[in-house]
Amino acid sequence: MWTYEKKLQYPVKIACPNPALAKAIISQFGGPDGELAASMRYLSQRYTMPYKEGIATLTDVGTEELAHMEMICAIVHQLTRDMTPEEIKRHGFAEYYVDHTAALWPQAAGGTPFSATFFQSKGDPITDLHENMAAEQKARTTYDNIIRLTDDPDVLDPIRFLRERELVHFQRFGETLRIVQDRLDSKNYYAFNPAFDYGKRRAEASECRKEYRQDNQKEQNKEKECRPDHQMQMHSCDQTHTLYFGRNAAYDGNTGKPLRNYR
Amino acid sequence: MSRMNEREKLLYRVQQFGFMTDDIRLFLNTHPACEEAFCALKYFMDAEKEAKEDYEKRYGALTLEGIDGCRGYEWIDGVWPWEVEE
Ligand SMILES: [Fe+2]
Numbered sequence: 001m002w003t004y005e006k007k008l009q010y011p012v013k014i015a016c017p018n019p020a021l022a023k024a025i026i027s028q029f030g031g032p033d034g035e036l037a038a039s040m041r042y043l044s045q046r047y048t049m050p051y052k053e054g055i056a057t058l059t060d061v062g063t064e065e066l067a068h069m070e071m072i073c074a075i076v077h078q079l080t081r082d083m084t085p086e087e088i089k090r091h092g093f094a095e096y097y098v099d100h101t102a103a104l105w106p107q108a109a110g111g112t113p114f115s116a117t118f119f120q121s122k123g124d125p126i127t128d129l130h131e132n133m134a135a136e137q138k139a140r141t142t143y144d145n146i147i148r149l150t151d152d153p154d155v156l157d158p159i160r161f162l163r164e165r166e167l168v169h170f171q172r173f174g175e176t177l178r179i180v181q182d183r184l185d186s187k188n189y190y191a192f193n194p195a196f197d198y199g200k201r202r203a204e205a206s207e208c209r210k211e212y213r214q215d216n217q218k219e220q221n222k223e224k225e226c227r228p229d230h231q232m233q234m235h236s237c238d239q240t241h242t243l244y245f246g247r248n249a250a251y252d253g254n255t256g257k258p259l260r261n262y263r
Numbered sequence: 264m265s266r267m268n269e270r271e272k273l274l275y276r277v278q279q280f281g282f283m284t285d286d287i288r289l290f291l292n293t294h295p296a297c298e299e300a301f302c303a304l305k306y307f308m309d310a311e312k313e314a315k316e317d318y319e320k321r322y323g324a325l326t327l328e329g330i331d332g333c334r335g336y337e338w339i340d341g342v343w344p345w346e347v348e349e
Contacts, residue, residue, distance in 0.1 A: 006325045007274060008344045009282060013266065056292040064285060074345035081347070168289065175293035 002063070009067040010161045014078040014154040019093035021150055022079035023109060026096075028072045028146070028162070030106025030114035033138040035072055035162075039065035041119035041135060045128045050194040051183065054125060054176045061169050068162055073104045075158060124193050126184075129177040136170035268348065273318045277325065280311035 028034045042062030049055045080093070080102045088097050095111065106114035120131050143163035147156060181189055203209050267275060287304045294300060319329040323341040330337060342348055 003326060005281075006341070006344060007278060007281070009285070010278060011267075011271065011275060012345070013271070013347060015266075053293050053295065057289065060285075060289055060292060064289075070344065077345050078347055168286065172289050172293055179293060 002066075008071050008074060009064070010071060010158055012071055012074040012078065012158045014075065014152070016152065016154070017081055017083060017087075018079045018150075018152065018155075019083055019088060019091035021152070021155065022076045023091075023093060023096060024149055025072065025079070025146055025155075025159075026076050026104075026107060027109035028139070028142060029069060029076065029104065031108035031112075031142070032118045033135065033142045034106070034108075034114075034118070035065050035069035035139075036106050036114055037118040038062075038135060038139060039069060040116070041121065041132065044119075044121040045132075048121075048123045048195040049125055049128070050198065051125070051176075051180060053179050054129075057172055057176050061172065064165070064169075068165065071158055071162065075155065076104060077102075079155070123195050125180045125195055126177070126189055129173050129180065132173045133170055133177070136166045136173065140166040140170070270318075270322050270342070270348075273314070273321065276314040277311060277318055280307050280314050283307040284311055 030036055039062050042058040042065065046055050046058035046062065049058055083093070083097075083102060088094055096107075099105070108114075119135070120128070122128050122131065140163055143159055143166065146159055147163070150156065180194075184194065185191055204213065284304060284307045287300055287307065291297065291300050291304060315325055315329065319325055319331070323334075323337045324330045327338065
């Protein structure tokens with residue numbers, strides 16, 4: 001669970017409202033590389049992360065991203081407080097104002113609403129960690145773009161803090177990737193997905209899946225009749241490495257048919 | 264920093280020590296055997312706790328545990344993090 005602390009991770013105190021700038025910065029709330037997407041990405045991925053260092057990293061970075069979302073919302077809120085209708089028109093804020101007044105709503109700078117399609121949770125730690133490292137760099141670029149749009153020191157100070165955190169998160173996910181790869185077969189990292197294949201092995205051995213196993217056995221027997229090379233695909237996960245190449249050599253990639261029967 | 268009022272200065276101490284614990288904790292997640300970082304974590308956790316107590320004595324609870332029994336239910340009072348004091 002989570003509890004709330006009545007403070008921001010880093011102070012936000014903006015003297016001069018600026019709705020036009022708020023419209024750009026809101027992208028780091030609900031945009032494609034924003035803090036909401038970042039938090040949901042890591043907090044979704046952690047359930048299938050097989051290694052404890054990775055679980056802790058995803059949990060703590062995902063939690064910190066929630067604190068960053070709060071800082072971004074505080075910046076947008078302070079940049080849009082006490083507006084007059086004239087200011088709203090002059091700053092190009094009318095389109096946002098008509099739907100949300102001065103409330104916070106997760107959208108990209110261009111108006112696209114927040115979407116879960118902004119992130120992936122793929123269930124393969126190598127894939128997920130690469131996604132996360134790319135995401136941290138994309139967020140860093142967004143902050144660099146925001147920094148070029150303003151010279152207000154009250155805005156630049158917390159934005160620079162947030163930019164710095166993307167670099168630290170990138171570093172930590174890079175270390176997590178190394179930890180994951182160190183535990184896999186260095187000759188072929190992709191032969192075994194530790195987020196799935198351990199579970200598959202446990203399921204195959206578990207008592208409560210007996211019925212499923214018997215059905216499965218029937219299926220396999222059927223397959224055996226029409227496919228004499230079945231042995232090639234029946235190896236356990238430990239041998240996936242050799243199987244991986246074995247399968248490529250023995251089967252046609254397009255049809256799945258054993259090559260020697262293939263004309 | 265110069266524009267901070269007394270309340271914000273006390274809160275800034277909590278934020279500084281809190282940030283140190285956040286950052287060291289992330290480091291420890293991928294370097295769990297680093298004793299130096301672990302000592303630093305404990306040091307900054309204590310410092311954060313002290314800074315929180317200093318703040319809460321004067322300006323009210325930051326978390327539910329920070330509620331002072333004598334002052335009643337003060338959680339809804341005080342300045343929320345995104346608010347700017349007039
Ligand atoms: Fe981040």
